Amino acid sequence: MADSGQAVIVALDGPVVRARSPVPFSINEAVEVGDKGLLGEVLRISGEVIVVQVYEDTAGLQVGDRVQGTGQPLSVQLGPWLLGGIFDGLLRPLNDATSAYVHPGRVQRKPQQFHFQPRLQADAGVHGGSVLGDITSPQAKKQLLLAPPQVQGKLVMLAPAGDYPDDEILCKVRQADGGELGIAMTQSWPVRIPRPAAQRLAAHAPLLTGQRLIDVLFPVARGSSAAMPGGFGTGKTILQQSIAKWCDADVIVYVGCGERGNEMAEVLEQFPQIEDPRSHRPLLERSVIIANTSNMPVAAREASIYTGVTVAEYFRDQGLHVALMADSTSRWAEALRELGGRLGELPAEGGYPAYLGSRQAEFYERAALVRTLSGLTGSVTLIGAVSPPGGDFSEPVTLHTQRNVRCFWPLDRDRARARFYPAINPLQAYSDDAASMIGWWQQQGAAEFASQRRRQLELLEEQAHLARMVRIVGKDALPASQQLTLLCADLVNDAFLRQSAYSKIDCFASPQRQIAMLQLLDHFILRARQVLASGADMGHIEHLPVLRRVRRMGEEISEAALPEFKQLQDQIDAEFAELQARSVSTEEAGVS
Ligand SMILES: Nc1ncnc2c1ncn2[C@@H]1O[C@H](COP(=O)(O)OP(=O)(O)OP(=O)(O)O)[C@@H](O)[C@H]1O
Ligand SMILES: [Mg+2]
Numbered sequence: 001m002a003d004s005g006q007a008v009i010v011a012l013d014g015p016v017v018r019a020r021s022p023v024p025f026s027i028n029e030a031v032e033v034g035d036k037g038l039l040g041e042v043l044r045i046s047g048e049v050i051v052v053q054v055y056e057d058t059a060g061l062q063v064g065d066r067v068q069g070t071g072q073p074l075s076v077q078l079g080p081w082l083l084g085g086i087f088d089g090l091l092r093p094l095n096d097a098t099s100a101y102v103h104p105g106r107v108q109r110k111p112q113q114f115h116f117q118p119r120l121q122a123d124a125g126v127h128g129g130s131v132l133g134d135i136t137s138p139q140a141k142k143q144l145l146l147a148p149p150q151v152q153g154k155l156v157m158l159a160p161a162g163d164y165p166d167d168e169i170l171c172k173v174r175q176a177d178g179g180e181l182g183i184a185m186t187q188s189w190p191v192r193i194p195r196p197a198a199q200r201l202a203a204h205a206p207l208l209t210g211q212r213l214i215d216v217l218f219p220v221a222r223g224s225s226a227a228m229p230g231g232f233g234t235g236k237t238i239l240q241q242s243i244a245k246w247c248d249a250d251v252i253v254y255v256g257c258g259e260r261g262n263e264m265a266e267v268l269e270q271f272p273q274i275e276d277p278r279s280h281r282p283l284l285e286r287s288v289i290i291a292n293t294s295n296m297p298v299a300a301r302e303a304s305i306y307t308g309v310t311v312a313e314y315f316r317d318q319g320l321h322v323a324l325m326a327d328s329t330s331r332w333a334e335a336l337r338e339l340g341g342r343l344g345e346l347p348a349e350g351g352y353p354a355y356l357g358s359r360q361a362e363f364y365e366r367a368a369l370v371r372t373l374s375g376l377t378g379s380v381t382l383i384g385a386v387s388p389p390g391g392d393f394s395e396p397v398t399l400h401t402q403r404n405v406r407c408f409w410p411l412d413r414d415r416a417r418a419r420f421y422p423a424i425n426p427l428q429a430y431s432d433d434a435a436s437m438i439g440w441w442q443q444q445g446a447a448e449f450a451s452q453r454r455r456q457l458e459l460l461e462e463q464a465h466l467a468r469m470v471r472i473v474g475k476d477a478l479p480a481s482q483q484l485t486l487l488c489a490d491l492v493n494d495a496f497l498r499q500s501a502y503s504k505i506d507c508f509a510s511p512q513r514q515i516a517m518l519q520l521l522d523h524f525i526l527r528a529r530q531v532l533a534s535g536a537d538m539g540h541i542e543h544l545p546v547l548r549r550v551r552r553m554g555e556e557i558s559e560a561a562l563p564e565f566k567q568l569q570d571q572i573d574a575e576f577a578e579l580q581a582r583s584v585s586t587e588e589a590g591v592s
Contacts, residue, residue, distance in 0.1 A: 129373025
């Protein structure tokens, strides 16, 4: 930092500033621009001219103003105060959320008091990830004070238990080179660099979302990534909020890139009112919200998804499972496009810069289940919404996203129009995690999970296949077995995949209820096929009274009433037994 450079602005174009300096800067170095010290980042260096992207409103800057180097890459402050907070793309608090206004320049966050309880003794050896103590506050979850990743040495000072401001040095470590490093609760980390972990682990458990279409058919593993592209109004935001509310992550990071200023204001108004269904306390207490509105500088929006994932990794490193929702990454890509244009870059497809895909990869690659430097297990799961213009999934942002994620949940306009939610199209969706989740479901008691799941997918495929025939010849012209396929596929859709976010009973399904419903439906399908094969009439199967109950089981059988699924199965058996008896006796009558 001693020899950090100083430059003089020679040209201005919105958030992009060019400055001349005889002293070298580094690429991605954070800089302070003008008298107010606006935050910026060096993007390019050519000869003596540096190109800086400024993260704040550049109105008032002039040619001749100074750009001061910091000698550090663009970084954010991370600390226990993050939980429950609402911040801009560089983690500066948005105090008055609805106006989304931040003061320019350096961070003005006021330090907060937290209780610190040391875990180590003076003289202890310390390395990156060593647990130095516990941090508690009345509102937030318990957190850990960890030695920053690069530390290696001996503890020479450790504060006694007590309440401290988050920026106070609580420990000092003498490093191998003899230097001393002070550690406070609040630490800094460069946003574009993934935080290190001891080991990446293979995914073995799902991030449970409580949505059957996702958990059973297209699951996302803890530490994996998913994208939900969907045209205007197809349910991206509602689905992301349902997942945020119900998923079994410890911490939620919500990155909102709003199109219109008021859209984000809505989220900022609504999110604090969401109740955590498990603790009955505000969900915000275990969430971090990063908000970008369209009236905020476009460069901050570009940085915000990296900021979000850095925050997620910070909690992961404390042995927590974190789910990050980004809504919508298309707005982020547009920021990249705008900045690319101002930098004079040659546009590629759709006007986006050629590095759109690699930038997305840098984000989605940070999804991981890891053993942390402290030896704990933690994960970051990334779920991004994409808003393709006109709902066209062949546009560049959707295509690049699809290459970078493991799970793809495209939202279908026709399903949404029919108010069939979540509107994920099961014929286009996929999950690369599905096969490795089967063992987990079997451990939960679903011994036949793999074949039951496969049967559902096959039915949906066959239904799509038969739909064309039905349009040409009509349903009644199909053989009875195919009519049964259509009936069962309808049931899979209506009774299992459909789940309203607004339903009191069905907005969430626990794994046990999902299993009960999956098994019941599968039982119906297998029995119906047997009974049809033994000569029953398709017309009779279609009119079984139990069908109405099966169709509405999600709405009618609550988490507290799981034994009712067994009763429903008994009713299925009884009605099929009667049907079979009837068909046998008609057959006998026919024979005699
Ligand atoms: N899971 C759901 N359950 C019930 N209703 C839903 C669900 N998802 C969406 N809807 C209905 O669809 C409407 C639009 O949903 P949402 O705002 O999530 O769409 P969006 O894709 O985020 O739209 P935009 O493109 O404007 O961002 C909601 O107001 C709600 O009425
Ligand atoms: Mg939306």
